[in-house]
Amino acid sequence: MSFARFAVRRLLEMAATLLGASFVIFGAMYLAPGDPASFLLSGRSASPAALAAINSQYHLDDPFAVRYFRWLGQVLQGDFGRSIEYRTDVSKLLADRLPSTLLLVVMALVLVVVAGLALGWIGAVRGGATDSTILVTTTIAVGTPSFVAAILLQGLFSVRLGWFPTSGTGQGLGDMIWHLTLPAIALALYLIGMLARVTRAAMLEQLGSEHVAVARSRGVPERQVIWRHVFRNALGTVLTTGGLIVSTLIICTVLVESAFSIGGIGQLLELATTTKDFPTVQAISLLIVGLFMTVNLIVDLLFPLVDPTVTLGARRSTA
C-alpha cells in the first residue's frame, strides 16, 4: 500500500469514527437527569411563556434527530452553538481557554519526553544501583495520581517555599510558564514514570538481542551501539506509548486545572458538565476525540519512518 493511499484511508476512518462519536456525544447528554431549560432557570418556577421562549431559543422542543442534524450541520461549518451557561458562542469560549491548556500539555509533554527517555535510557545502560533507584522512583511516580501530586507540589513549593504561585495562569509567555511549571510537573510525573519504564524495558530487550552482540563483536563503539542498534529499535515501542501519553495528558488536565485553578479547557469541561451546558460539553468532547484521533494518526504515519521494517497499517499487530 502506498503511503498516500494509507493516509487517505486512515483519514476516512477517522472521519467515520468522528461522526459516530458525535452521535454518541450528542445523545449521551440527553440521557442524564435534568434538562437544560431547568438549569437555565436555575430552579425557579417559570411562566409558560418564559419556558416556551427558552425552549424555542435553544430548539429544545424539536425531535432528537432534527436537533442532531442541525447541530452536526453547524459544527461542520465551525459553529458549535451558543453556551447555555455562559451566554456566548462556544467557539469563542474555547478560543479563550485553549492557549493555557495547550501550553500546559506541551510543557508536560516536553517534561515527559525528556525526563522519561533519559531515565529509561540511563537505567537500562547503567544498570546496578542507578537502575534500582530509577525503578523505585518511577514506581512511586506511576503510583501517584496527578491530583495528589498537585497538592504535594503546591504545599511544598508554593505555600512553604513560595517559589511558585499556588494558582492561576498568568499574563504573557514568561509569566505563564512560571505559573504552569508546577501544574505541568504534576501532570507529567505519572507519565514520566511510565515512559521511563517502557523505554528501559524496550532498551533492555534490544541490549540482549543478537544484533547488538554482533555489532559489539564487530568493534562498533558502545555509544553507537546504544544509539543505532538499541535506542532506534526500541523507539517503535516508545512511539506507540507516545500516543497514549498525549491522550492521557489531555484527559488529566481536567484534574490538574481544577487543582491549580487554571481556567483552561479541562476546567471548562468540568463546569459545563455539572451545569448541563450541552453545547459546550459537546464541543469539548468532540475536540478531545478529534485530538485523540489526530495523535493516533500521527503516530501511525510516523511509525514506518522510525521503523522501516513495519508495514503500513500493521502497527498494532507488531507493537
Place this chain on the structure above:
Amino acid sequence: MPPTPTRLERRGRHASGITLAASALSAFALVTACAGPPRTSGPGGRNPYPLSAGTPAAKGEIDSFSWALYAEPPTLDYVQAFDYPQNTILSNVCESLMRWTPQLGEQPGLARQATNPDPTTWVFDLRPGVKFHDGSVMTADDVVFSLNRQRNPDSGSAWANVFQNVDTIAKSGPLQVTVKLKTPDSQFPQYMATAAGVVAGARGVQAAGKDYGTSGSLDCTGPYQLGTWTKGQSIELDRFDDYWGDKAKSKKVVFKFLTDPSARTNALLTGEADGGYLIPTESYARLKASSTGTLYFGEGLSTVNVNVTNMHGPLGDVRVRKALSLAIDRAGFVNTGLGGSGTVTTSLTAKAAWGAADQATRQTALDGLQPTAPDIAQATQLIKEAGASGKTLTMATSSIGQDVSLLATAVQSAGTRIGLNIQLKTIAPDAFTALFTDPKAREGIDMFPETYYLSITDPMDLLTNFQTGSYQNYAGYSDKGYDDLVEQAVGTYDPAQRLAIEAKLNKQASDQDLWIPVAEWPTSLFMNKRITGAPTTISYMYYPWAADVGAAK
C-alpha cells in the same frame, strides 16, 4: 452562608429565595426599623467563632487588592445575577433603586425615596445627576427599561417572580418612575435592593445586545466599572471617577477564580489573594491560626435544613418528622459539618431575620419551638406511636461539601437510634442539582440536605416555600390556614404587623418540620493584614462592599 457552596445548594437556596410569592413592606419603614445582625455568639458562648458586626474601617487608599472567588460568573448580566460569584462582583458595579446595608437594613439607593400613595402604587423618585459608566446621566427611561427587562420572558430573568404582581412600570416624571401592582405586595419594594432592582443604561444594554454581561461595559452606575475580563482567570474592576457617592478606596479590584478549595486557601495563606468570602469549612482552623490575616464571621441569614420531599411515605406523618428532628445531633453536625462555626436551631429562619420584630413577635416566632438538644426516648416513642418502627427512608447525599454529606450521616445515625432505617443515596453533583429542578430526579427520595439564605431581611423569603403549589414545596404541603396567612403577610406593608403574621407562619412551618431545621450558618470572610473594611454580613451580595476596602494601616 455556607463555606463551600456548591452549585446545587446555591441553586436551591436561591431558587427559593426568589420564589417569594409576594409580600411586602413599607420599604422605608422596614428599612429604618431593621436592626442589625446579632452581635453575640452562639448560646452559652460555645461558638468558637463569634460573629463580628463588621471589620475595622480602612485607614487610607490603596492601588489594588485581589479577591478569591470560588467560580467564574457565567455572565454579569443583572437579570441573571442570582448566585454568589456574580453578585459578589456585580454589587460593586451595578446599583439598585434601594440598597441593602452592611447591617442588613434597607436604605435609599438610586431612588432618593420610595413612597406608596396607595397600596398598589409605588413611586420611586430618582437621585439626580447620577452618571452611568459611559458618562451619560441616569433618567426615568433607564429605570423603566431596566425593570421591564426583568419582566420580558425572552431575557429569562432569574428575578421574574419578584415582578409577578406588577401591572405596569412607567415614567411619571423626568426623574420619577411609578410601579402599579395588581395587588398589594410587601415584598416587591424590598427586592428593589437586590439585583432585581438594578438600573443599567438603556442605550448601553441595547447596543450590547445578546452579548450584554459577557463582554464590554455593563453600563451601570456603581463605584467601580468593569475592567479587563480574562476568561477563566480573573475579572478586574476599575474605580469609576464620576461616581455620585463616596469614591472607592482602592483604584482597582482583581477577582481571581479559584475553583479548588485548597487552592483558594493556599492563595489566601500566601497572599496571592488578599481576601475572600465563602471560606472552605475545612480551612477555618488553618486561616484562623495564620498570621497572614484575620478570619471573620458575620450574619448570613442562612439555615441548614433537611428538605422533606415525600409525604406519601412515613414522613407524611408529622410524628415521624418530629421524631427525626428530636433525634438529630445538631451540635455534632455544627462541629463537624460546619467546622464549628454555626449555631444549632429548630427555627427555619435565622434569628437575625427577625431583627425588626418586637419582643412579642419574636417570642411567637422563636420561643417554644422544639428543643435543639436530642431527646431519643421521646423520639423513639413518637416513632412507635406512628407505627413507623423499622420503616426505611431514603436521604440523598453528595460529595459536594461537608455540610451535605455530614448532615446526611447525622440524619442516618439519628434514624438508627430511634428505629428508622435511613438509607443514603449518593448522587453525583450535577444530578444533585437536578433535585432542585426536576421532579423525576426526586423520585424515590424522601429528603435531602438544603442550605437556604434570605435575599432580603424578611423571613417571608423562605416561608412562602410552604404555600400550596410553591416551587420549593416539594413535599406538596397544603394548608388553607397557612396559605391565608401568606396572602395576609404579602398584603401587609406595615413591618410590625407583617412580622407578627410571619411569626405564626414560622411557628407553624417549624413545628410541622416541613423542612427540618438544623443550624444557622454564618458568612465567612478572610482579609490579610494589608487590607480592611469589607462587611462581614451577606449584604455583600447587593452592597458595594469593595468600595469600603482600603489600607489597614
